[in-house]
Structure formats: C-alpha cells, structure tokens
Amino acid sequence: MARKKTNPNRDRNSIDSLDLTVEHNFPKFLKAIKLEPFRHIPSLTVNFNHPISVISGTNRSGKSTILMAIACSHFNFVKRNPQNGNLGRHTWSSLMQITNKDVQSEDWTYYITYKTGTKIETKRGQRKHSTKKWNGIGKKESQFKFRDVVFIDLDRILPARNYSKVIFNKTKSANEYTISPNNSNIIEEYLSYVLEESFELNKLATYQDKDIFKYKNSNQYSSYNAATGEEVLTRIIIDVVEANKDSLILIDEIEIGLHPKVQRRLIEVLYNIALNDNKQFILSSHSQTILSSVPDTARIFIEKDYSNNFKSIQNISVNAALSKMDSVSYPLIDLYCEDDIAEKIIKKILSNLQTNNNLSNISDLVNIIISGSANKTHNYFTSHKETYEYKKIKTGFACILDGDMKTTFPQEENLFHLYSNKSPELFLAEKYQEINPNGTLEYHINNSDNHCVIFPKNRII
Incomplete structure (x- = not known):
C-alpha cells in the first residue's frame, strides 16, 4: 500500500x-x-x-x-x-x-x-x-x-x-x-x-x-x-x-x-x-x-x-x-453573566466555596465575562458551546442568568440562574426593605425599572 x-x-x-x-x-x-x-x-x-x-x-x-x-x-x-x-x-x-x-x-x-x-x-x-x-x-x-x-x-x-x-x-x-x-x-x-x-x-x-x-x-x-x-x-x-x-x-x-x-x-x-x-x-x-x-x-x-x-x-x-x-492559574471555565451585580454575587459564591471547602485559587480558574442583556449573554454562551469542539485550547463554559430569565431561558446543561424568580437588584432591594422599611425605596420597588432599584448611577439607595 x-x-x-x-x-x-x-x-x-x-x-x-x-x-x-x-x-x-x-x-x-x-x-x-x-x-x-x-x-x-x-x-x-x-x-x-x-x-x-x-x-x-x-x-x-x-x-x-x-x-x-x-x-x-x-x-x-x-x-x-x-x-x-x-x-x-x-x-x-x-x-x-x-x-x-x-x-x-x-x-x-x-x-x-x-x-x-x-x-x-x-x-x-x-x-x-x-x-x-x-x-x-x-x-x-x-x-x-x-x-x-x-x-x-x-x-x-x-x-x-x-x-x-x-x-x-x-x-x-x-x-x-x-x-x-x-x-x-x-x-x-x-x-x-x-x-x-x-x-x-x-x-x-x-x-x-x-x-x-x-x-x-x-x-x-x-x-x-x-x-x-x-x-x-x-x-x-x-x-x-x-x-x-x-x-x-x-x-x-x-x-x-x-x-x-x-x-x-x-x-x-x-x-x-x-x-x-x-x-x-x-x-x-x-x-x-x-x-x-x-x-x-x-x-x-x-x-x-x-x-x-x-x-x-x-x-x-x-x-x-x-x-x-505554573505559579499562575489559567482559567478552566468561561462563565457568562449579565452585569456587575451578577458578577459580585458569583464572586461571593466562589469565595465561600473556596473557604468552606479549603480550596485555593478557585476564583483564578473561573473567568467571569460580563456580557450585557440576557439575550446577548445567552448568545455568547451558545456560541461558545457550539464552537467548543473546534477550539485548539479548550476552556469549559457556563452561563448564569438573572432569576427573572427562568421562563425566557429555561435551565439546560451548563445554564443556571441566580436565586429567586426576580432580578437580583429587585430581590435584594425587597429583602432590604423587609428589614429596613423605607418609603422612597418602596416607591422605586413598585414603580422604577428593576435595574435602577439598587446600586444605580444616581444612587437612589
């Protein structure tokens, strides 16, 4: 032959x-x-x-x-x-x-x-x-x-x-x-x-x-x-x-x-x-x-x-x-999320995992990518999933969307949602309001856009 x-x-x-x-x-x-x-x-x-x-x-x-x-x-x-x-x-x-x-x-x-x-x-x-x-x-x-x-x-x-x-x-x-x-x-x-x-x-x-x-x-x-x-x-x-x-x-x-x-x-x-x-x-x-x-x-x-x-x-x-x-960690997972609020929550979760399980450098192994709207975040995640087999250096992939996206984007493999059925801003504001009642905050919870309720640029609270 x-x-x-x-x-x-x-x-x-x-x-x-x-x-x-x-x-x-x-x-x-x-x-x-x-x-x-x-x-x-x-x-x-x-x-x-x-x-x-x-x-x-x-x-x-x-x-x-x-x-x-x-x-x-x-x-x-x-x-x-x-x-x-x-x-x-x-x-x-x-x-x-x-x-x-x-x-x-x-x-x-x-x-x-x-x-x-x-x-x-x-x-x-x-x-x-x-x-x-x-x-x-x-x-x-x-x-x-x-x-x-x-x-x-x-x-x-x-x-x-x-x-x-x-x-x-x-x-x-x-x-x-x-x-x-x-x-x-x-x-x-x-x-x-x-x-x-x-x-x-x-x-x-x-x-x-x-x-x-x-x-x-x-x-x-x-x-x-x-x-x-x-x-x-x-x-x-x-x-x-x-x-x-x-x-x-x-x-x-x-x-x-x-x-x-x-x-x-x-x-x-x-x-x-x-x-x-x-x-x-x-x-x-x-x-x-x-x-x-x-x-x-x-x-x-x-x-x-x-x-x-x-x-x-x-x-x-x-x-x-x-x-x-190496003495420097290389990310194993690209994790897509919507905004900086989601990023803060995810980093806190990783920190707790590291402390509670006596792990080291777990945060260095997860590359958190803030992607914008839920649609855009889900699209980035889907693109990574579809092109994974063709990447020369592969990293894992996951997506964490806000809780109010559970109906729009139901859970699938490597796709998760933050706790509750609401956006994290609204969920956290409501929990804060339960402990510290505030008329102004209550007004914005009921009438303002969810993303303006907590940590907005104009600092409502």
Whole structure:
C-alpha cells in the first residue's frame, strides 16, 4: 500500500477516532504502567489511551522515570553508545547508574500492561533492595521481545558542532552520502513539511553518537551553520522514521529547542507516522503547544502532593495542566453573566466555596465575562458551546442568568440562574426593605425599572 502523505485533518481524525480495543487497531499497544513503589514514587498508575500520549507534570513527578522503565523492559531497546557510536542494546545499568551515594531502602517494583492482538498481559519488573539485582522484565530473559523501542533522550540537544574537534576535522574533507538507505525521501519530506521549505539532506560525518549533516534548500550549509532547533528536529525525524514498523517511540521533553509552530507541525508528522507505520508514541512535555496538539484522551498529568502521594490525571485539559505546572492559574471555565451585580454575587459564591471547602485559587480558574442583556449573554454562551469542539485550547463554559430569565431561558446543561424568580437588584432591594422599611425605596420597588432599584448611577439607595 502506498504511503499516505501528511494530511493533518485526515491523519488526526483517523488516529483520534480509533477504537484501541479492536484487535487490528495497533495490535501491539502498551496500555499501562504501574509503579509500586519505584525510586521516589510510592505508588502511581498511568494508562495510555491514545497512540500519541503526552505526559506532563512538574519536575520530579516521574515522567523520565516512566520512560526509562518502559524502555528498559524491552529486549530490543537499541541506542547508539555515546562512547563509541556503535548501536547496542541498552539496559537499566546504562540508563540508571547507581553510586554508593544513591540509597535504595526497599524493593523497586513496576508493572507494564500490553495489548497484543486480543491478548492483554501484565508483567512485573523489579530491582531487589537486598541484592541490587533486576528481575522480571527488568532482566533480559523476561523482557518484551516482540517490539522495538526507540528512546530519544535529552542528549539530542547538544549540537555536534560544540562536541569535538575530531568530527570537525573529519567533516572538512568528507564526501556526503545518503542519510538513509531506504528512507531518505521520507525524512526529507517530513523535514520540509515541518519547516515549510523544500530540503535535501545528506550526511557528512559521524563521530561517536553525533552526526554532521549537509542541508540544501535555497542555500547550502552544514550542521556547523545550522540552527540548533534545526539540528534537534532533524535528529528526531531521522530516529522516528528509521525505527521499524510497530515500534514504540519514547521522546523526553519533545519541545526542547523547537519553536511553537515547529512543535505543532512535528506532532502532525507523528500523527502521519502513527497512521502509516503503527508506531506508538509516548512523549513528555511542559509545552502548551504540544498539549494543545493532541486530544484530551492523549493527555496525562502526574501530580505530586505535599505528602509525597502521586496520582495521574487522565484526559486533563490544557489549561488545567498549565495551571498545575505554573505559579499562575489559567482559567478552566468561561462563565457568562449579565452585569456587575451578577458578577459580585458569583464572586461571593466562589469565595465561600473556596473557604468552606479549603480550596485555593478557585476564583483564578473561573473567568467571569460580563456580557450585557440576557439575550446577548445567552448568545455568547451558545456560541461558545457550539464552537467548543473546534477550539485548539479548550476552556469549559457556563452561563448564569438573572432569576427573572427562568421562563425566557429555561435551565439546560451548563445554564443556571441566580436565586429567586426576580432580578437580583429587585430581590435584594425587597429583602432590604423587609428589614429596613423605607418609603422612597418602596416607591422605586413598585414603580422604577428593576435595574435602577439598587446600586444605580444616581444612587437612589
């Protein structure tokens, strides 16, 4: 079957709508990992519900630990040796080097669950506290052997031009050669797509685990004069394309060195690769662009509380994830109301909720939008509801109308009304009049426009 060209809408719709419980949809699919306990994490379960999963969380939340545990549980985890440049199997001992200053006080245990066709299987890996030895899927005899794994680590961000004079001297007189025996055209196509310019790419030299490339577009230059982000992107695309079909690709902090637009177009490339090659991706990221480039089902947030308890939040919204990672909260809900009186009442409600339930920053998570008349407020709410699915960064939506609008706009999902069947101005004025009788106020309650009864510009009361 001919390889499908990158088509963002088609690729996204095809991948996002896949039912992964069906045998032939990604027949090799890593479903979950459970740490119980492992390193600094007492207990944590993470489920993967999408072919391109993005894990976010604060530093030391366990993102890199999860990627390492997954990689080291596969027999065919091959990576270039940074010392000699040779491809070789990597194991726990090469990724996690432990000195006498690194204390392990208990057994480290983890479980990985796989779907292979119709079969669901969970296997255990462990590092014993007493012997400091790995067993189960942490040891080669029991590792998963049916799938290749590529782990693209942060070492990719060190440009080869800053690495060694040896590779520079090799490059000066080198003859260029093809970037890949079988995939050069695909690599060039993806690089051109992301950077929106036609590229030809060849290799000039290799030293240890570093490569020097020759780029040709409207100009011609080597890695020594390429942008750092360009080099990072090239390395990611080559490693991902060169991986065998059905491979599992792990990328730590995929956004490092990449402009937001490049990040988004790179995710579009990963969608196309997943569609063509059945490659599963598990990424870690702090990037708003990366998080907003995948659906809710693909997002996972790892949260650690002050008691050192860890939990994963599946299907998290972009703004919720950003709020948890930042010192500034990002609104989760746009709440439409009619006027400043309604806004004051809503803010008081939120304040009481925060105090009574021992919550923090709840007011920062609700963006109150004063919209004017009830008709206009309801129209804004309806427009938000109808366009919600098409928003790149989604925020929830709700509407609170005045009590006298219950008949005109009956309650529906996310549409509410302030207490009573009257406008808040009239309701509050009547309650005040019951306790503090006043002839002038009574006149205005009976004869003036509701919105002029309380807090008007001319200060009737």
